[in-house]
Amino acid sequence: MKGNEAIAEAAIRAGCRFYAGYPITPQNELCEYMARRMPEAGGTFIQSESEIAAINMVYGAGSAGARAMTSSSSPGISLKQEGISYLAGAEVPGVIVNMVRGGPGLGSIQPAQSDYFQATRGGGHGDYRTIVLGPGGIQEAVELTMLAFDLADRYRNPVVVLGDGMMGQMMEPVRFPEGPPPSLSPKPWATTGTPGRDRPNIINSLYIEAEACERHNQHLLQKYREMELREVRYELVDPEAEYFLVAYGTSSRICRAAMARAVADGLRVGMVRPITLWPFPRAAIERVVGRARAFLTVEMSAGQMVEDVRLAVEGRRPVYFFGRTGGAVPTPQEVMDCLKMIREGRGGEW
Amino acid sequence: MQRIFSRPQALTGVPFHYCPGCPHGIVHRLVAECLDEQGVRERAVGIAPVGCAVFAYNYFNCDMIQAAHGRAPAVATGVKRSRPDAVVFTYQGDGDLAAIGTAEIIHAATRGERITVVFINNAIYGMTGGQMAPTTLVGQETTTTPRGRDASYHGHPVRIPEMLALLDGAAYVARVSVHAPGHVNRARRALRRAFEVQLSNQGFSLVEVVSSCPTNWGMTPVEALRWVEQHMLPYYRLGEFKVPGHGEA
Numbered sequence: 228m229k230g231n232e233a234i235a236e237a238a239i240r241a242g243c244r245f246y247a248g249y250p251i252t253p254q255n256e257l258c259e260y261m262a263r264r265m266p267e268a269g270g271t272f273i274q275s276e277s278e279i280a281a282i283n284m285v286y287g288a289g290s291a292g293a294r295a296m297t298s299s300s301s302p303g304i305s306l307k308q309e310g311i312s313y314l315a316g317a318e319v320p321g322v323i324v325n326m327v328r329g330g331p332g333l334g335s336i337q338p339a340q341s342d343y344f345q346a347t348r349g350g351g352h353g354d355y356r357t358i359v360l361g362p363g364g365i366q367e368a369v370e371l372t373m374l375a376f377d378l379a380d381r382y383r384n385p386v387v388v389l390g391d392g393m394m395g396q397m398m399e400p401v402r403f404p405e406g407p408p409p410s411l412s413p414k415p416w417a418t419t420g421t422p423g424r425d426r427p428n429i430i431n432s433l434y435i436e437a438e439a440c441e442r443h444n445q446h447l448l449q450k451y452r453e454m455e456l457r458e459v460r461y462e463l464v465d466p467e468a469e470y471f472l473v474a475y476g477t478s479s480r481i482c483r484a485a486m487a488r489a490v491a492d493g494l495r496v497g498m499v500r501p502i503t504l505w506p507f508p509r510a511a512i513e514r515v516v517g518r519a520r521a522f523l524t525v526e527m528s529a530g531q532m533v534e535d536v537r538l539a540v541e542g543r544r545p546v547y548f549f550g551r552t553g554g555a556v557p558t559p560q561e562v563m564d565c566l567k568m569i570r571e572g573r574g575g576e577w
Numbered sequence: 578m579q580r581i582f583s584r585p586q587a588l589t590g591v592p593f594h595y596c597p598g599c600p601h602g603i604v605h606r607l608v609a610e611c612l613d614e615q616g617v618r619e620r621a622v623g624i625a626p627v628g629c630a631v632f633a634y635n636y637f638n639c640d641m642i643q644a645a646h647g648r649a650p651a652v653a654t655g656v657k658r659s660r661p662d663a664v665v666f667t668y669q670g671d672g673d674l675a676a677i678g679t680a681e682i683i684h685a686a687t688r689g690e691r692i693t694v695v696f697i698n699n700a701i702y703g704m705t706g707g708q709m710a711p712t713t714l715v716g717q718e719t720t721t722t723p724r725g726r727d728a729s730y731h732g733h734p735v736r737i738p739e740m741l742a743l744l745d746g747a748a749y750v751a752r753v754s755v756h757a758p759g760h761v762n763r764a765r766r767a768l769r770r771a772f773e774v775q776l777s778n779q780g781f782s783l784v785e786v787v788s789s790c791p792t793n794w795g796m797t798p799v800e801a802l803r804w805v806e807q808h809m810l811p812y813y814r815l816g817e818f819k820v821p822g823h824g825e826a
């Protein structure tokens with residue numbers, strides 16, 4: 228199945244019954260798949276007038292207790308930031324899929340990872356975080372999409388699935404979990420009308436007094452700490468290696484190909500693959516930093532996740548970076564060349 | 578003793594924060610009375626705007642959501658589509674609905690969303706301190722039109738119901754005023770009708786209420802009501818612009 232379609236199907240199987248989106252390449256198949264399938268599943272598909280409207284529809288549907296999702300690609304996600312901040316502030320669950328493309332501005336329609344900062348730092352205004360899941364393949368995209376809905380509900384927080392144009396367009400065999408859709412736990416906080424309740428529910432992110440707003444921020448912060456404790460996910464390939472690549476999503480696939488070649492060159496190369504980009508898996512770095520000679524972060528960006536890698540390494544080992552931007556995809560050979568230069572002591576930033 | 582007047586069930590007891598003489602309170606009451614009359618308070622989900630009415634969620638005794646500036650119609654769409662049995666209304670000012678939220682209101686109307694929009698036109702941005710709104714009249718002084726709105730420089734005031742009445746998805750569109758008791762009664766009837774249209778699943782409904790903002794207009798409440806009558810109503814014509822079954826009026 229194509230990545231975009233697999234994510235859409237996974238969402239429906241996870242109980243998503245509301246989808247609003249606005250066309251943008253390279254995620255259109257997701258929108259189109261929802262248009263076909265959502266009515267069959269007894270849900271709602273809306274092609275909204277803008278990304279701003281779509282995320283606010285998700286805010287409404289999520290407030291009313293539905294599992295709700297929207298998807299887009301970079302420029303559209305910029306527009307959704309207003310709504311994502313409101314979801315976070317008002318503690319409304321929702322899933323946002325970003326099939327990242329080259330930027331800034333209108334950029335290109337080719338795959339990129341240049342929205343990492345935006346996704347992992349909040350992106351919109353205010354002190355907030357979203358859990359960010361970066362699938363490394365279509366099967367994992369299915370699993371993480373389903374997980375995204377559970378996490379969104381569990382924490383009453385927006386969850387981002389961060390793919391890229393390649394992930395959306397490529398095809399791989401996928402297996403969906405068997406069985407009926409999950410029975411969702413009740414949401415007594417939702418604005419569903421008040422029968423059986425003596426007090427109305429209010430969904431709100433306004434705390435007009437500084438102290439009240441700070442208390443609310445402290446409460447959110449506590450939630451984010453809990454996510455950092457409980458929701459870190461990563462893959463560690465060859466923990467006994469000498470050199471470690473750090474990469475997620477599409478670049479992790481390129482790194483895998485590079486690793487295979489490295490063996491032939493007598494280099495032992497492992498990989499740290501973050502699956503949750505936020506919370507960032509510092510623990511994975513911690514596990515190997517003692518024996519690693521160096522880290523090479525590979526991204527389809529000018530260097531964003533590398534900052535998290537450096538923060539985790541804390542200067543104990545050299546951290547190098549290789550990236551391509553604007554929709555250009557690094558090749559395994561380029562990664563290999565970097566590794567060789569690092570081994571020869573000629574490593575720098577590329 | 579017979580009780581002849583009391584607070585509607587659909588209002589909480591929280592005292593309004595509005596300025597003295599501000600019509601927001603009257604309109605809140607009318608909306609609440611409609612919810613009571615039609616017995617839908619328990620099914621109601623209201624969407625509060627950004628603007629002076631941002632605290633509406635504290636006043637309406639039903640489930641409430643506070644939306645981002647201008648986005649209430651999109652939020653209402655998400656609620657209504659997820660809970661078709663809910664009676665969903667938004668309460669929005671002119672800055673909220675006719676400036677930053679123009680796209681959302683037009684498209685909710687054109688989709689024929691089964692929601693009811695209460696649109697307060699006080700010709701100014703109240704909450705942020707009296708800047709020009711899309712509905713500010715030509716010649717009207719505001720903090721951002723200190724020499725009065727000049728159409729050739731600032732553009733023309735926008736008439737929302739007239740625009741929305743052109744859209745097929747809009748079922749009921751009206752403009753009322755609350756500057757005098759007779760008008761308050763007419764406003765109540767229009768709001769009731771708007772909710773009926775939603776309840777009978779006929780499409781989108783909107784009632785614009787011509788309002789005042791004594792504080793930012795720099796007038797006493799009574800002067801402000803007189804100004805509504807003399808200056809607002811000639812430009813913002815009252816009436817029903819679209820009613821179900823009759824097309825555009």
Ligand SMILES: Cc1ncc(C[n+]2csc(CCOP(=O)(O)OP(=O)(O)O)c2C)c(N)n1
Nearest residue numbers: 627628629646670671672673701702703704
């Ligand atoms: C995105 C965004 N832009 C601007 C504001 C600031 N703001 C708050 S209220 C308001 C104007 C509201 O005016 P109106 O909708 O006419 O309502 P009123 O206050 O007059 O009742 C503005 C611009 C905001 N909160 N969010």
Ligand code: SF4
Nearest residue numbers: 595596599629703790
């Ligand atoms: S500022 Fe104007 S609109 Fe706002 S509460 Fe005061 S009088 Fe009413």
